[in-house]
Amino acid sequence: MSAAPDPVPVAVLGAGAIGGVVARALHAGEVPGARLVGVVHADPEDPPGLPVLGADEAIERAELVVECAGQRALAVLGPKVVARGRDLLVASVGALTDPGLWDSLDGGPGRLLLCTGAVGGLDLLRAAAAMGPLEHVHIETTKRASSLVQDWMGEDEAAELRTTEQRRELMNGPARKVASSFPKSANVAASVALAAGDWDVVSAAVVADPEAGLTSHVITARGAAGEYRFEIRNHPSELTPTTSGVVPHAVLRAVAGRTGATGVFV
The missing domain is CATH 3.40.50.720 (NAD(P)-binding Rossmann-like Domain)
Incomplete structure (x- = not known):
């Protein structure tokens, strides 16, 4: 042996x-x-x-x-x-x-x-993209509003996010822009784009929800291989709420x- x-x-x-x-x-x-x-x-x-x-x-x-x-x-x-x-x-x-x-x-x-x-379904997206170009890929990330405060935000916007009682969309656009604008919260948008093999076909949205007990990622995709929808709901890390446990x-x-x-x- x-x-x-x-x-x-x-x-x-x-x-x-x-x-x-x-x-x-x-x-x-x-x-x-x-x-x-x-x-x-x-x-x-x-x-x-x-x-x-x-x-x-x-x-x-x-x-x-x-x-x-x-x-x-x-x-x-x-x-x-x-x-x-x-x-x-x-x-x-x-x-x-x-x-x-x-x-x-x-x-x-x-x-x-x-x-x-924190995200799943990437293996299937890669396989689908290999079969033929994906026509549509979108990921919507929803997190507790206070965890989405960013350094580039003005003081008023940051204060509102910390105290808001309303759910609202903070950004919706190309995955590259969203991932770079929310570096601790939207890594998943970059992961989806890399799995799809095409940054330009992937869009992303970040939603702030003061009542969000779980962090959710909803991915939809469409291409030659079929149509897909994945929903992931993770508990935030107890140490760092900007990431999932x-x-x-x-x-x-x-x-x-x-x-x-x-x-x-x-």
Whole structure:
């Protein structure tokens, strides 16, 4: 009987609501075929119980680097990861609205891997797009109004969102614009566009609802393969309401798919 392969060394960028859950699960040996070499983070205090590395050392020691640190960190560190020949698993998919960043991450020699995050149905969209061009794709995201406040908003608009009692649409337009305007809340719009294989065919809307106990994503699509409608309703993260609580577990599933776990969907 041949010996089992050595676990894949994994580094995690970020130790917050997503990265912290991912890193602790890896550190506890919960993902077959993977072992944590360390986390990279920018907080003043180190996360308790986790090995902390500098970015350069983490990239050098890992075979797989998992980005859970946000779009800015991805833009700074992601190109270094793939240039060093390491695989990069991206959670902040919304950053890929920038064509220049996409080109710098997709050029290798390391592989660019994308996490599905809080949304489902992407595998079927990819298959449908491969059968023939999609004619229509739309995603509507509804979140608790207070979690949708953005830095670019004026003080009056931000204050209204924090206190509003009315449901209202904040933006409706091309997926690239919506994803870049709501970087912590509309990564899913970028994920849908990348799955569809055509940014121009995908539109997106963001709806603020003060009564939204769950975050919902409704995806509709139409093309040669058929017509589709997916509705996903996630509980927000208890630590960071701008993201869904399921996201770190989607990241861990993606890590397991990369490190050799059996019985996983690919």
